[in-house]
Amino acid sequence: MIRHARTADHPAIREINETAFGKDDEARLIEALRANGDVMFELVAEAEGALVGHILFSRLWADRTGLIAALAPMAVWPGHQRRGLGGRLIETGIDTCRDFGAHAIVVLGHPDYYPRFGFSAEAARLISSPYSGSPAFMAMELERGALADPMSVAYPDPFSAAG
Structure with missing residues (x-):
């Protein structure tokens, strides 16, 4: 089951991210x-009464009107990885956006993973950000033409404190 996170979920979300990434950088972010x-x-994704996955979307500040979301981070408990749970979190997150x-x-993520959900470096080519030009910097339009003109996002x- 995928649902919106609640305050009571925060300790489990921290644990999922620390365990999935092997460090606490994402949890601190x-x-x-x-x-x-x-x-x-x-x-969050719940299985058998326990949280096993998490995804977060934050607001980006764009130099033109329109809400642009950043997907980061996304984590799945190691024992539940490679079962499609991350994909379901991403798809539900896209719908919720x-x-x-x-x-x-936009996402800064693995260039072999995120394109299957519609993200591409090509869609991000006109976005100026600290991550521009990286093959890991990808985007997807939710509204036709949203990424057709150059824009800067902050x-x-x-994120900058996280390194």
Whole structure:
């Protein structure tokens, strides 16, 4: 089951991210995004009464109108990886971004993984950001033409603090 995260889920979300990534950088990023009010929404995946996956979307600051979302981070408990759970979190997150009125989503992620969900470096080619030009910097339009013109986006401060 995938649902919106609740405050009571925060300790389990921290544990999922620390375990999946083998360090606490992503968990600290999540906590800083929450503290700064930058989180658009978070989703969790539940299996057999335990949380086993998490995805977070934050707001980006664009130099033109329209809500642009950033997908980061996304983590699945190691014992539940490679079963499609990450994909279901991403797909549900994309649908939820549409519900929130986002015009596009960007991600800094694995170039062999995210394209299967519609993300591409080509879609991000006109976006100026600290990550521009990296094959891992990808985007997808949720509204036709949202990425047709050049734009600059600024990530929330916790991203630069995360390194």
